Amino acid sequence: MASNNDSQCYFVQLQIDSFLDGEMDSAQQAEFHAHVGQCAVCAQELKFAHMLHESIVSLPQLDCEDAVLEPIHRLGAAEPEHRSWWRDTLAWLDSMPVFARYALPALLVALIMLPFVFAESSEVPGQMAPPLLAGQGTGPESTEYSTADVQKALADLNLAMQYLNQVGLRTEVMIGDRFLVTPVRDSVRASFEKGRDRTDVPPRSDPIF
Amino acid sequence: MLRQYQQAIAQHRQRIYSFAHYSLRAAEDAEDITQEVFIKLWQHLRKVDHEKLGAWLMRVAHNAVIDHVRKHRNSNAHLDTFVDVEQQCGDDESDARLDQKKFQSCLQEEIKSLAEAFRSIIIMRDIQDMSYGEIQECLQMSESQVKVYLHRGRRKLRESEVLRQLFDTVAGRGKPMQAAARETTTNSDEGTRHG
Structure with missing residues (x-):
């Protein structure tokens, strides 16, 4: 019991x-x-x-002397507040309800993106822009090349291709029969032959051969 | 922002200082903790969620108290336990009032000597009247954990020999403290007969 x-x-x-x-x-x-x-x-x-x-x-809530917090108040007053539009905007956003805090920036981004989206959708998908012809420039920076300019460019290109051919041959010799290295000359020739088969844009000059 | 900061200090200074005061032995330490908490608030004012500012401050105060206790564990802290009592008790105070004050002083000492988790929860819940939700947020505990710690802390206080002896002395003397205790007990135990 x-x-x-x-x-x-x-x-x-x-x-x-x-x-x-x-x-x-x-x-x-x-x-x-x-x-x-x-x-x-x-x-x-x-x-x-x-x-x-x-x-x-019944134990009381206690409070410290004001003197204890005086340095703390001074700390706040001593550091000047750097105002900027960005901080003001963030502070303004902070003061708003949570949904608005996220919705407003999202809306802003959507508004900025809107013209780009419309510009893209106005193009017909799969259709490329037509190639520009000489003198058909769209801006002030476009210029028409003279025959002398074209000849000079072709001469430079020939020089560059000769150099690359030499480098290609040298690489072939250096590596010997261990690796099969196609000289640049062969690659370029293959590209031109491929281009020659296309009837729409025939090669107008052969700067290399 | 400065105005916001000053408002936060005005609103929460009592709670932070009280928490530190009832947790630490020296009043100067409580003042240091209060300063430390508000300096941290200034440093993190932009990042703090102002809807949860109270809980954030209490969490910082709680961590600061833990750090302080760790740092000063081996040093001889200046004890001014009875300073408040001496300041408040004049020569014309009655014995009963003195007994009550003595009991409260001993109680404060016993609270301070509790393990950290029990002490913090008793201060937050019983002295500062914080809700379980607020304590949960401050201490990052579940509500059931908070309740368990609270009950264990109270039980540890009831196991204190000093408090029990003081209670027995006062109760045996028949001073107003005993009457008050009897009265409060009767109020809560309506219809209960005491043996």
Whole structure:
């Protein structure tokens, strides 16, 4: 019997905090009251717990002297606030509700992108722009080349191709039979032959051969 | 921004200082912690979510207290436990009032000597009347964990020999403190007979 009482006391004393916090339902409260009403030990424990709780709750909120926070206020005043339109904008956004904080920048980006999207959609897909002919420039920077310019460019190109051919041959000799290296000359010739097959744009000159 | 900062200081200084004061033994340390917390607020003011500023400040204060305790664990901290009591108690104070103050001073000491988690939660919940949600956010714990720590902390306080002896002395003497305790107990235990 005594052990049963002890275990009851143990459980009741475990419940003291729940009782003091008002977290018990009515049935639990009734059981708690019934035990405390007939058990002097638990009643005394409850009294002590209650007094302790009341003492803790009645401990005052304290405040420090103003002098303690004076350097802190000075710190804030000493650092000048760097105002900029960007910070002001961020601060303005911060002050708005969360959905607007994200929706407004997204709307702005969408508005900026709008002309690009329309420009792209106006082009017919799969159709390339026609090649520009001499004198058909779209801007002030386009110029018409004279025959002398073309001849000079072809001479430069021939020189460059000769150099590349020599480099290609030298590379072939250096590597020997270990690797098959196609000289640049052969690659370029193959490209021109491929181009010659196209009937629409026949090669007008052969600067290399 | 400066105005916002000053408003935050005015709004939260009491809570931060109280928390530090009830957590640490020396009043000067509580002042240092308060300063430290508000300096950190100035440094992070732009990043802090102002809707959760209170919880953020309490978390910083809590961490600062832990750091402070770690740093000064081996040093002899200046104890001014009873300074408040001496300041508040005049010569004409009655014995009962003195007993109450003594009990509260001992209680403060016992709270300070609790393990960190118990102490912080008791201060936040019982002294500062913070909700479980706020404590949860400050200490990054679940609500059930907070409740468990709170109950364990209170139980540890009830196990304190000093407090119990003081309670027994006062209760045995029949001073107003005992009457007050009896009264409060009766109020909460309506219909309960005390053995």
